[in-house]
Amino acid sequence: MGSISVLLVGKVLPYLEQELDKRYNLFRGIDPSQRAAVLRDHAASIRAVVASSSGGPDAALIEALPKLEIVSSFSVGVDRIDLQKCKEKGVRVTNTPDVLTDEVADLTIGLILAVLRRICECDRYVRSGNWKKGDYKLTTKFSGKTLGILGLGRIGAAVAKRAEGFDCSICYYSRNEKPDSKYKYYPSVVELASNCDVLVVACPLTSETHHIINREVINALGPKGVLINIGRGKHVDEPELVSALLEGRLGGAGLDVFEKEPHVPEELFGLENVVLLPHVGSATVETRTAMADLVLDNLEAHFLGKPLLTPLV
Amino acid sequence: MAEEEKVEGLQQLKHENQDLPQVLVLGSPTCLQTLKQLYSHKFRFLIPNTSLDSLYPLTAPLSSISAVICSASFSLTAPVLRLLPSLRLVVTTSAGTDHIDLNECGCRGIQVAGAGKLFSEEVADMAVGLLIDVMRRVSAADRFVRTSCEAATWDFPLGYKISGKRIGIVGLGSIGMEVAKRLECFGCTILYHSKHKKSAVSYPFYNSVIDLAATSNALVLCCALNEETRHIVNREVMLALGKEGFIVNVGRGSLIDEKQLVKFLMDGEIGGAALDVFEDEPNVPKELLSMDNVVLTPHCAAFTSECIIKLCELVAGNIEASLSDKPLITQFRPSRVFYSSARLVLVPSCSPSSFW
Numbered sequence: 001m002g003s004i005s006v007l008l009v010g011k012v013l014p015y016l017e018q019e020l021d022k023r024y025n026l027f028r029g030i031d032p033s034q035r036a037a038v039l040r041d042h043a044a045s046i047r048a049v050v051a052s053s054s055g056g057p058d059a060a061l062i063e064a065l066p067k068l069e070i071v072s073s074f075s076v077g078v079d080r081i082d083l084q085k086c087k088e089k090g091v092r093v094t095n096t097p098d099v100l101t102d103e104v105a106d107l108t109i110g111l112i113l114a115v116l117r118r119i120c121e122c123d124r125y126v127r128s129g130n131w132k133k134g135d136y137k138l139t140t141k142f143s144g145k146t147l148g149i150l151g152l153g154r155i156g157a158a159v160a161k162r163a164e165g166f167d168c169s170i171c172y173y174s175r176n177e178k179p180d181s182k183y184k185y186y187p188s189v190v191e192l193a194s195n196c197d198v199l200v201v202a203c204p205l206t207s208e209t210h211h212i213i214n215r216e217v218i219n220a221l222g223p224k225g226v227l228i229n230i231g232r233g234k235h236v237d238e239p240e241l242v243s244a245l246l247e248g249r250l251g252g253a254g255l256d257v258f259e260k261e262p263h264v265p266e267e268l269f270g271l272e273n274v275v276l277l278p279h280v281g282s283a284t285v286e287t288r289t290a291m292a293d294l295v296l297d298n299l300e301a302h303f304l305g306k307p308l309l310t311p312l313v
Numbered sequence: 314m315a316e317e318e319k320v321e322g323l324q325q326l327k328h329e330n331q332d333l334p335q336v337l338v339l340g341s342p343t344c345l346q347t348l349k350q351l352y353s354h355k356f357r358f359l360i361p362n363t364s365l366d367s368l369y370p371l372t373a374p375l376s377s378i379s380a381v382i383c384s385a386s387f388s389l390t391a392p393v394l395r396l397l398p399s400l401r402l403v404v405t406t407s408a409g410t411d412h413i414d415l416n417e418c419g420c421r422g423i424q425v426a427g428a429g430k431l432f433s434e435e436v437a438d439m440a441v442g443l444l445i446d447v448m449r450r451v452s453a454a455d456r457f458v459r460t461s462c463e464a465a466t467w468d469f470p471l472g473y474k475i476s477g478k479r480i481g482i483v484g485l486g487s488i489g490m491e492v493a494k495r496l497e498c499f500g501c502t503i504l505y506h507s508k509h510k511k512s513a514v515s516y517p518f519y520n521s522v523i524d525l526a527a528t529s530n531a532l533v534l535c536c537a538l539n540e541e542t543r544h545i546v547n548r549e550v551m552l553a554l555g556k557e558g559f560i561v562n563v564g565r566g567s568l569i570d571e572k573q574l575v576k577f578l579m580d581g582e583i584g585g586a587a588l589d590v591f592e593d594e595p596n597v598p599k600e601l602l603s604m605d606n607v608v609l610t611p612h613c614a615a616f617t618s619e620c621i622i623k624l625c626e627l628v629a630g631n632i633e634a635s636l637s638d639k640p641l642i643t644q645f646r647p648s649r650v651f652y653s654s655a656r657l658v659l660v661p662s663c664s665p666s667s668f669w
Contacts, residue, residue, distance in 0.1 A: 122611055
């Protein structure tokens, strides 16, 4: 398979890049000028694209690759990929569901505790020597609080399961109510936000869920409410979020994703009621390796004419 | 609030009713402000301006005091207790009692009341938060984001998975059980070491902490500090835990050989540590202050706004019970009495409200 040309358009684990290099004729096109050069010379030979949460083929790129057969994404979210275009052109798409569900759910609980119990702030307090001047102030208990989950898919359900260990009440909003679910359903995001203490965004990013967390939802969550975003930055109207936090209309936020990563609104840096992470939801050695293997296995299956392991399209 | 005045080295509230029972408050407990707000109509709180030793020989208020509220940061030693000849009750605002000379209290018939299980959920929440933080590098990542605003890409080291890992709990009392319950929902395998195997619990029991460490990805320390548990996490235990092993301590600083821990963290012999407690609070070994694989919090695992009011209610309830000769709400009972070098030694009870 060393002669099959593959284009890499998103940042991935070094192990994956090395394996792609070994197994295929790999072209790197993460950087726009790199990509332009590759397309100029090799567009006609590229049969596969490897994408990630930091970059994926849009309609223009798909059009520019006449021999494209498959897009394999090193992520579960595929908002960077023009799925409609792929469908039209008969291009297969795979992602990495399930292998990162637990990882993201673990981090979600970690984010909630870090915000409510001010763990990062406490750590700063000790490192700066302030503990010698006096105790840190009281924080907010997590156990027993009401958790609202926006999107009760694999990740949402895994978050709920963990929160039950803390005796939390769980409620959710989803496109459709889930008849088998034991959790309370709210038919709108605003109602969900009004009725929970912590709101977790865990749905896919689509045109319908773009800025699903808007001013109205943020105000409904309120001055004691906490927003946790482990979905995509574009789920949240970021300027609205920033002003709500600065004005005290929202109690706190734990954010693993931002609208324009790696850019983070600087106004957030001075706030003690926010925790800011560099998109590390799935960032463990174990999980990133499993995701990489899934990308490699999907590509191999495709080129050997076998069924794909985790197809989306 | 009533005006405060200094009387004989003690701050106390001016009261029309000087007959309210006096309660000496030692160690500036976090709940003191709330206690004064809620219960100044029932008790006269006396707060020393200076160390108690300097008030010797006794001044009148000290000689008649029958109840003391004490925080975990105040060492209620035998010499201090002897300054209070009428003392009948010590109420500590902590779950731990390692700062109190229980032998002296036992010999004099002074009852001791603790916080019991009041903080167990809060402390367990914090223990899980600290475990996730150190294994997934949450605080380090937050620092990274706040200081790398001009970076073109985010290049941050990967963390370690928590779900499905083997977690060794040292001390399966009230707090340890709450930690276990939470981590089970992460698909973790719970293992434990305790003074005695708990027959009602199905988690695998390990008689030695070294064996527990050898088979665990992380240790969570939830036990009380006493003569048997001091430095229970020592060099051998840390070596058994290994280079990718993690320690979370929400018990007491001296459960760990702190000097050895610092050395092993510097040498990469252990994966990381999340510490809410230290051997000499509020002093923290300076070597830790620049490490990214440690999380350091200022002994605050129990302190949420929700629990402070409940703590005040418990403290006041214990004092009122003592004054009315009724059973205390959360009495700390010694369970074993044995002689050590002809000195009576009392060991804390293994009742559900204890944690060893």
